[in-house]
Amino acid sequence: MENEPLEILLADDDEDDRVFFKEALEEIKVKTIISFFEDGLQLMNYLNQPGVRLPNIVFLDLNMPIKGGMDCLIEIRKNNRLKDLAIVIYSTSSTDEDIEEAFVNGANIYIKKPNDFSALKASLTQVINLNWQYHILGFKKENFLFKINHV
Amino acid sequence: MQEHLDKLEAPYEITRIGDIELNGNLTPEQYNKLKLSIFKYGIEIIDNPSIAIANRIKEVIIEMVYLKDQLPSSKISAYIANSMNLSYSYISKVFSDVTYSSIRNYIILQRIERAKQLIIEEKLSLTEVAWKLNYSSVAHLSNQFKKTTGLTPTIFQRIIERRRNKELNPGNN
């Protein structure tokens, strides 16, 4: 297990969701550094800074003003420097089309925002574990595709 | 490895393929030197014996999943425990401490990863994959696939296919 804290980014325009996210991560016994962004544009501006430290995991909400999660996803995957980031789509929508679209565009994990705090914790734990496993256990990044739906 | 150990004049013995046992401890100097020199090759020295055990378990499992194609997980755990001369409860605790995942989970994960590999690279049908990985039926494979990844193998196939098409035709979506 890494001794260094996990660097996590979340782009979500909803304040309550950001609070839930933060509190859930705090309750999970993993050291994390969380950065929040209110829309996709803010996120991309941050990531595109030269010399910025790349995060371990990026969480993207799909429905954001100005620039939505799908656009960010596509942009990140196109960017040579950023294309290997682990990306989690974190969204309320759970239509099959959106989910498949997200994966096709390069998302690694898709989480439907749960309506229960414990489920949220479980989902985030699973994300972190999976990321760790893929990183350390040497699984192929191309096959890193999971849909998480705890209730 | 032999080269470097020789250079450091450290006594060692090759016990198994891929296994070198040091007959005695290295001095801190030797240790650091070794660490630096083999780091160039991307080899890290793992100090923690737990980690070593965990790795060992992983290796055995990988071996089984990829090479031997025999995978009833209960027997594996017993087998691993036996082969390392340690109790099953001990190694499972070590494993989960180190990897944050149970042995059973890891086995399933490995299997599913292999399934993904077979589906994508060797383009085998689901029936063939289920057969190769010793699932009792395609339904069994699909079930476990879905449970582990949240997606059915068919949808997974489709996503990979669509990803490939995107790479070939970047204009389309």
Added chain:
Amino acid sequence: MFKEMKSRNQNLKSMVLIAVFVISIFALLFTAGISYKQIQSLSDSENSVLHSYKIFVELERLNLYCATAETNQRGYLLTRDSTFLQTYYNSLDNVHQAYINLKILIYSDEIQSRNLDSLHNLINRRFYYAANVLKKDNDSIQTSDFTKTLIINGTSMMRQAREQSGKMINEEMRLLKNREKAHKENTNFSPVTLLFTVALSLFFFILAFNKINQDLKSTNKINNQLLINNEIFEHSEQIANISNWCWNMEENTLSFSFNHYRLLGCNPDEFDPTIENFMQFVHPDDRHIVVEGNQRALDDLSASVSNFRVIRKDGELRYFNSIGKVITDSFGKTFIIGVNSDITERYHKDKMLEEKLADLERSNQELTAFNHIASHDLQEPLRKIQTFISRIRDNGFENLTANVKDYFSGIERSTLKMHKFIEDLLLYSRANKADKVFEMADLNILFENAKQELSHLIEENDATVISSVILPVHQVIPFQIQQLFINIISNSIKYRSANIPPIVHINSSIVTGAEIPGTMADLSMNFFKISISDNGIGFEQKYSEKLFSLFYRLHKEKEYSGTGIGLSICKIIVENHKGFIFAEGVPNIGSTFTIYLPV
């Protein structure tokens, strides 16, 4: 092919007719020939009879002349009257003449010729004696003995001659008898042949008459039928607002049915049937369509359809549909025949329908979008509420007063209910969506998927969900059938009896439409019958139909929580597949839901 058969038939018929005609002519000629021959032989036999009588007459004459000669000779000898002598010599001439005649008559008959020769010989000798007597007489009257001898010889000659004559007469009588017999036969036979000829002719006449009569009758019948058909045809055209036209390519003439004129608002035959006159009625912008349509028929030799506008005589705009086709008749002539229909009413109706459909689709889309967005947008705040609730549950619930705890639980329940409701509404609108894609799907897989989705519910209730047969593979909307299974199975588990673990059992078979209760099913079709039965609390059969109504619930919210939407979703799904769903329940025993899907 049909035409070929017909003309071959006709050829055959006329060939038979000619053959029969020829045969009957030959037969008549033949019998006529025989009749003629018969008459000939009749005449011949009569002649030969006459011939015999002539011979008799001539023989008698000969005898007579001989007798006369003798008598006259004796007379002369007695009286020395020269008249006697003259007559004697005349008689000798007559005898000779008679002999010549006989000779001619008897010429062909050998026996009689010989007989005649003998007779002639005898007569000659007789009269040789007679001549000698006369000569002697002239010289002297003595030697009466010599004369006597001469006379006696002469007499004996005469007697022989008479005998010979008699012989000849007998012979001739014999011949006559045969000839008379033959003659009689002929006379008897002649009428028979004549009669036979007449009868045969009559027979052929009657035959011919019959045939002509029959043909006439059938022609009349056909003509009659044609007239009737024509009438019906005319009426049909009027009723159906169609008309037909025929263009004779060889002679370049056009003919219109009566209704053709009427469709254009004119009276039948009001104007000459020509292309130009017709074109006057076609809308100027569409005239080229008519021309092209005809050209297409000519080029492709298949039916060519065109639609164009027509301005009737009364000025009204009508929409016409015309189908033209090139045909070749049994004589090899080409025609273009066509049917025009006045489809104005249908055109307007179709247009109206189209507009209504577009409206409907639009409102449907709006409704679906509304449904979707509403449910979706409602879910967001609900989710947050539920998350906040779970936060409070984990953290601070204990510190609430008892009352507040209750209120809080109430909030929890309500939000859960609301969540379920919105979920079900979303499912309902999904089931109703217009784009329903059918694909071949294995119902076993859909069943397994349903079980997986309900795995929590199944585990919690210690339920057993099994299938006793292999379910069929069928053309369905997969996600809908899966939802169907989910809804019914979850109902079966939810409405369980308190102490007995729920057992849900699925079965399937193939039945005919006749087995489906109610008469709605097509009896000739086959259906998959899928029944899902459980051992839950059941229900009273009288509610079996209302169960599927939207928002209808049989139980109070306190006893069993539910939205009342699940089964109506099932009904819509089954209807999307053109099938049927029925529910049977026995209170406290269990329920069975039976789904019929057309094969």
